Each structure stands twice: as C-alpha cells, then as structure tokens.
Amino acid sequence: MKRLSTEYKNRKEYFDSPEFREAYHCDAPLGSFCFGGGTVFRLWAPTAERVTLRLYREGAGGEPLWEPDLLPGERGLWTAEVAENLDGVYYDYLVTVDGVCRPTADPYARACGLNGERSMVIDLRGTDPAGWVEDRAPAKKPETVIYEVHVKDFSWDPASGVRPEWRGKFLALTQEGTTLNGDGLHPTCLDYLKDLRVTHIQLMPSFDYGSVDEGGAPDQFNWGYDPVNYNVPEGSYSTDPARGQVRIREMKEMVMALHRAGIRVVMDVVYNHTYRLDSWLWRTVPWYYCRQNEDGTPSNGSGCGCDLASERSMCAKYILDSVLYWAEEYHIDGFRFDLMGLLDVELMNRIRRALDRRFGRGEKLMLGEPWSAGGTAARPGTALCDKGHLWDLDSNVAAFCDNTRDAVKGDLSRPDARGFVNGGGLDAGRLACCVRGWAGSGLPHRAPSQTVSYLSAHDDWTLWDRLVCTGDRRRRFDARHPRLMRQNRLAAAINFTCQGHLFLLSGEEFARTKGGIKNTYCSPPDVNRMDWTRAWENRELVEYYKGLIALRMELPGLCDKSPQASERISNVRAPAPDCAAMEVDNTGGDSPWRRLFLAYNAGKTAVPLALPEGRWYLLADGKSSTKRRLKAVAGTVVLPPVSAMIFAQH
Numbered sequence: 001m002k003r004l005s006t007e008y009k010n011r012k013e014y015f016d017s018p019e020f021r022e023a024y025h026c027d028a029p030l031g032s033f034c035f036g037g038g039t040v041f042r043l044w045a046p047t048a049e050r051v052t053l054r055l056y057r058e059g060a061g062g063e064p065l066w067e068p069d070l071l072p073g074e075r076g077l078w079t080a081e082v083a084e085n086l087d088g089v090y091y092d093y094l095v096t097v098d099g100v101c102r103p104t105a106d107p108y109a110r111a112c113g114l115n116g117e118r119s120m121v122i123d124l125r126g127t128d129p130a131g132w133v134e135d136r137a138p139a140k141k142p143e144t145v146i147y148e149v150h151v152k153d154f155s156w157d158p159a160s161g162v163r164p165e166w167r168g169k170f171l172a173l174t175q176e177g178t179t180l181n182g183d184g185l186h187p188t189c190l191d192y193l194k195d196l197r198v199t200h201i202q203l204m205p206s207f208d209y210g211s212v213d214e215g216g217a218p219d220q221f222n223w224g225y226d227p228v229n230y231n232v233p234e235g236s237y238s239t240d241p242a243r244g245q246v247r248i249r250e251m252k253e254m255v256m257a258l259h260r261a262g263i264r265v266v267m268d269v270v271y272n273h274t275y276r277l278d279s280w281l282w283r284t285v286p287w288y289y290c291r292q293n294e295d296g297t298p299s300n301g302s303g304c305g306c307d308l309a310s311e312r313s314m315c316a317k318y319i320l321d322s323v324l325y326w327a328e329e330y331h332i333d334g335f336r337f338d339l340m341g342l343l344d345v346e347l348m349n350r351i352r353r354a355l356d357r358r359f360g361r362g363e364k365l366m367l368g369e370p371w372s373a374g375g376t377a378a379r380p381g382t383a384l385c386d387k388g389h390l391w392d393l394d395s396n397v398a399a400f401c402d403n404t405r406d407a408v409k410g411d412l413s414r415p416d417a418r419g420f421v422n423g424g425g426l427d428a429g430r431l432a433c434c435v436r437g438w439a440g441s442g443l444p445h446r447a448p449s450q451t452v453s454y455l456s457a458h459d460d461w462t463l464w465d466r467l468v469c470t471g472d473r474r475r476r477f478d479a480r481h482p483r484l485m486r487q488n489r490l491a492a493a494i495n496f497t498c499q500g501h502l503f504l505l506s507g508e509e510f511a512r513t514k515g516g517i518k519n520t521y522c523s524p525p526d527v528n529r530m531d532w533t534r535a536w537e538n539r540e541l542v543e544y545y546k547g548l549i550a551l552r553m554e555l556p557g558l559c560d561k562s563p564q565a566s567e568r569i570s571n572v573r574a575p576a577p578d579c580a581a582m583e584v585d586n587t588g589g590d591s592p593w594r595r596l597f598l599a600y601n602a603g604k605t606a607v608p609l610a611l612p613e614g615r616w617y618l619l620a621d622g623k624s625s626t627k628r629r630l631k632a633v634a635g636t637v638v639l640p641p642v643s644a645m646i647f648a649q650h
Helices: 002-016 018-024 151-156 189-196 244-260 280-284 313-329 345-359 387-392 402-409 428-435 463-471 482-495 532-537 539-552
Strands: 031-035 038-044 050-056 077-082 090-097 100-104 145-149 200-203 207-209 227-233 264-269 334-337 365-368 398-400 451-454 501-505 569-573 579-585 595-601 607-610 617-620 636-639 643-649
Touching: 002 018, 038 090, 090 280, 100 280, 145 151, 189 532, 189 539, 200 334, 227 244, 227 313, 244 264, 264 313, 264 365, 313 334, 313 345, 345 365, 402 428, 402 451, 402 463, 402 482, 428 482, 428 569, 428 579, 463 482, 482 539, 482 595, 482 643, 532 539, 539 617, 636 643
Parallel strands: 145 200, 145 501, 200 264, 264 334, 334 365, 365 398, 398 451, 451 501
Antiparallel strands: 031 038, 038 077, 050 090, 090 100, 207 227, 569 579, 579 595, 595 643, 607 636, 617 643
16 A cells, blocks of 8 residues: 555656646647548547547447557547547547556547446537527626526426426426416416526536436436536436437527526536546546645545646646537536635636637636635645635636625524624624625725625525524424515625625525525435425515516616725715615616615614715615615615615715
C-alpha cells in the first residue's frame, strides 16, 4: 500500500507539472464524429499503452461487431477512422495503462445506451425536432427571475393533468393545456409557469447520472448530482432510454417548448466531481482528472470522494467544451455550477469569455454556489471560486447569496434558527445589505450582477418547512397557519426588493412542503413532487408572488446590476425594533416612479411609519402585491405587523 501511495503521489506531481501540459495538452476535437461516408474516433489517453475500439449493434449486451485498435498520435491523442457512417452504432474502449486493461465508455460521448454504459455514434442533425433551426431564446426581460425545477418532481403528481406516459419526463414540459385533475379550470405545469411569468427555468441535473437505473421502476428518485456522461441527457427523463437518439430529441423538444412559452432555460451542471472515482475519465487517464491528497488518496471537498482537478489544462478543456456544447447544441441559456467553490477562478472566467464571444456579452447566464462541502487538494496557488474570491471573477459570474437567505429565515445549520421574518431579529443596516445584494465596497459581491438573491432551493428545508419548524411546535406542515403565511409573504417581499438576480425553488410560491425533511435527495417522488392541488389551495400566496414578479419588472432601481447600484439605497432607518425602512433611487428605464420607499416590519405590533416628504402611492403591502396608482398618501401611515410596504413617488 505504501508503494502504491508513493506511485500515486509521483503521478500527481507529474500531472501538475508544466512539462506534462506542454507535452500533452491537446486542442483537437474529442469524441466520435460522422462525416460524409465515414466516422472518426478520437480519445485523449496520454498514459495509455494500447487503446482498442469495440463496436456493438445494441446499447447493452451482445458481442462486439469489430475490435480495431486506435492509432497513437501526438500529444496523447489516439485515433481510428472507419470508412462507413456508423450513426446509431454503440461503442466503448479498452484502455491499457501500466499493464492494466480497463473497459470504458467515451468520456466525450454525445449519445449513449441504457444507463450510459456504452457510448453511441450520433449524427446530431437527425435528432433535431421540427423547427429546431429556427428556435431562439425569448427576449430578455428587465429582471432575471429563476425558477428551480426537477424534471421528475414537476409533473409526477397525477393531479398535474399531464398524460401518464409523460409524467416525470422531458416531454411533460412541452404539454400545453394541462389543468388540475383535467378540470379545465386550474392551469398546471407549462401553462402555470407562463401565468407566473418567471423568466428562467433552472433544471436540476439533466445530463446522464448514475443514481437511477434507467431501465428500472419508474418511481426511483434522485436529485441527480451523480454525473456519468456529462454530454448526454439523462435517460430516465426520456420515453425510451434504450434508444440513444430519443433522449436527445426529447430534451430539445422541451427546450424549444419553454422558449415558445417565453422562458429561458438554465442547466444545473456538476463539474466538481464524478459519480464514482472509477469514472470514464478515470478509466481513460487514471488520476489525471482527479485531485489527490499528499498521501495519494482522492480529494473529497465535494463530499463525494472524487473532486475534479479543474486547474489541469485538459480537465479545464473538458469542462469548457462541455458547457459550450450544451449552449450550442441544446440552446441552453445559462449554467448553474454546483459547488462552484471547487472550481478555479481562471476556468470560470475563461468560460464566461467564451460564452460572451459566441453569444454576446452576458447573453448566457452563469451562476453557482460559492462554497464546497469541505477542503480540496487543488494545486498550490489555485484560486477557487469561493466567497473569498468573488471579486476576482468576471462581474457576470453570479453567486448564491447565503447571507440574505440566512438573514431572512435563519441559519440553515439548525432547524430552530430564526431570521428576520420569524422572530430572529435583524438590524436595519444588515437588512439594507440584503437589499443591496451584499454588493459594493467591503461586501462579498462586486456588483448585483454577481448576486443571486434567494430564500430556498432544493437543498435543505423549503421556505415553508423552515417557517413551520420555527413557528409551530407540533410541526404541522400541511396546516394553514395564517401567521406563517404572513411570514412567507414578508420573506418574499424582501427577496423581491433585493438587488441581484432573483431565484426561487419551484413551489415556494404555494408554500411547498417536503414534510419537514431537510435532505430529500433520494426520498420518494411522492415527497419531492410538486403538489398541484396545494398550488391552488394556496392561490392567494401564488398571486402574491406573481404580483411581485410583475412589479419587479417595473423597478429599475432594484433591477440595476451595475457596481454603482448600491448607491441607489439611502436613508436607511429603523422606525421600531424588528422594523427597517429605506429609500431607493428608481430613475432610469421606462418606470413612471422616480423614488421608492421600502418598509419591513417583522414585529408583532403595528408601527407608525413616517413617509418621506411628498405624496406616495402604495404598490404592495402585506396582503396584496398588485396595488397600482391608488389614492396618494402623505405624512404617517401604519405598517401592520409581519408585513412589508412598497411605496413609489413620481
């Protein structure tokens, strides 16, 4: 064991060395490609002694049709050319390193068979649905409102009205006209999203992952943060995972349907680790793509036992090529990087520049988590995309702001921790930092363009479940709780008046509950599902969120993403304990309102609120977010308990 550990340490130092990069970095396109009447296979395997290609008729089972060897070339590139178009043929490789022969799928595969165990040659133009060439992202809105969706969650509920064979599938997001239990009255799924008017859907991992058997029972569930084939859609979300073309075409159909509905698509990508250490990347070039500790063991900053070494040039190329592939081939409009704190700053800035060159400055969203699950063994001197390095990132790389999340509803480390809305207290200055998106001099984010303001995501408790945990000793997650509904509306009003990109977990707007379970990554779909009956039972809360989304589009003072945006916030004060108020310069854009006045009261009693000089119109309060141009008021008004008020002045 000691000998192996030393050997791995030496290999680590070799892979990290400038000499290895200079000798073996390879810019050639990798994978399998059809061209005219032929097919070419290219694999980067610089430590291999031999590489054999195996061709199959099916995606699983059966004997190889042919087993030619690839030819070694410069910079670790192995190549085979076949004088036949092999579109639809499956394949894998045998890679021999240090005398050990390992079977592996192609890490650069763009199609695969059942469970991704074999790669597939694919002519991608044959997977394009009708109208795909004309597909375009909808025009940008004044603000970004991102709605996080899990493909299976979204339509698993039979009450969704989605046809049974499409429930939990990509195609569920294409079906129009669905209503609650088919009643024809209460829209669900795609029509519901159109009515809500979010600007982006963020799809939880939708590339091929390993924690669900694609040929198994339909009620299997996992969030999907277990990547196997990074450039292939997940088969369990297709109607036929055994046919490699189907998952590709159906994912494209989903993207096109969302674009037609006026919604852009963000993809949750997991480039920080592989499902298992024994991945296709590892089998092809053992240890190269993986960070190692000094004793040779794999680094575990991801909590999954196999951190990717993004600072190594061919690993960086792999990630960059993958992002560009999804943006170009699938028309994906943005990328959310899981555990971005494990990826290096240089790579993220390279991705930002590459997307900007190809699609226009800021056209594609980039956002991520500026943290990791633990320390990682990155090459010394590597700057990682954690909260301490946000100022080193391009201003159009955004990071989730846990400061606002925890300030509003409580620290996520404890179920009983309280924030501003549920009795935890908060001074006006800190609440003003939330409104500024924690951006500006002395704050973590350089500008609101770097901030994702949010209250809940798939991780940890839903917003509603956190409010129940802190507000109901009996933990009645399905009860009505009028007081907690007021807390929920107050939390939403705060989030929608924070600068930065806005984000919400699907169902947050109808008090989505997972029964108080914090980590539902592998809980049954009945726990994770979108409860469409609850969406209509809590319609008043949905309407409140819907009004806030519409209102936000009219407030340029809060939509401002520039480094100077924080200067719009002024006259911050505390009219009473558990209460904060401030003014906002709302000039610019097409808004009729020159100034805003924001007030938040988390206390149990009403507070007399002195308005700034002049006459003001109430745009939203603790009950309604759709007040417009009512009678102007001046002087002192009453701010009810557990509520917000948004005023505007011409």
